[in-house]
Amino acid sequence: MDGKHMQIGEVAARTELSLRTIRHYEETGLVIPSARSQGGFRLYTENDVSRLMVIRRMKPLGFTLDQMRDLLDATDRLDADAQLDAGEREALLERVRSYQQAAAEQVAKLRVQLARAEDFEATLRARVDSDVATAPAVIQT
Numbered sequence: 001m002d003g004k005h006m007q008i009g010e011v012a013a014r015t016e017l018s019l020r021t022i023r024h025y026e027e028t029g030l031v032i033p034s035a036r037s038q039g040g041f042r043l044y045t046e047n048d049v050s051r052l053m054v055i056r057r058m059k060p061l062g063f064t065l066d067q068m069r070d071l072l073d074a075t076d077r078l079d080a081d082a083q084l085d086a087g088e089r090e091a092l093l094e095r096v097r098s099y100q101q102a103a104a105e106q107v108a109k110l111r112v113q114l115a116r117a118e119d120f121e122a123t124l125r126a127r128v129d130s131d132v133a134t135a136p137a138v139i140q141t
Contacts, residue, residue: 005035005043015052022052028065030055030072061106063099071099 012019025031026042031051033042051072058068074095077084084092 005045006049007037008033008042008044011044011049011052014049015056017052017056025052025055028069030065030068058103061103061110063102067099070095 006014008019008022011017012022015022022031026033031044031048034045034048035043037043054072054075055068058071063071074092078089078092078096
């Protein structure tokens with residue numbers, strides 16, 4: 001290994017994704033290993049890890065695989081094509097903005113859910129604490 005490539009196990013550890021999930025993302029074309037070893041092992045770069053991290057962050061926000069692919073395509077083109085004309089660059093930026101807005105909306109919904117969950121947990125904790133405080137002492141013989 002030349003230090004520039006990682007095998008799938010290291011990538012899984014770094015991204016906290018399972019080997020199966022990484023392979024699934026490969027099968028769907030979201031992340032393609034940058035190379036293969038002579039033995040046929042998948043080899044990944046830092047850029048591949050970065051793509052997987054984008055996908056990992058999008059998944060809990062409810063984005064579909066097609067949406068993930070679309071966002072990655074837009075960001076790849078913005079990163080790679082210094083020759084984009086102003087209209088094309090703006091269209092790509094608008095696609096990225098729409099995903100940013102959708103993510104912000106989903107985060108707001110999740111904050112409401114989290115607040116409700118914390119309130120529920122606090123209610124249960126108060127119930128348990130009050131029952132423990134009022135329960136008669138058990139005498140052991």
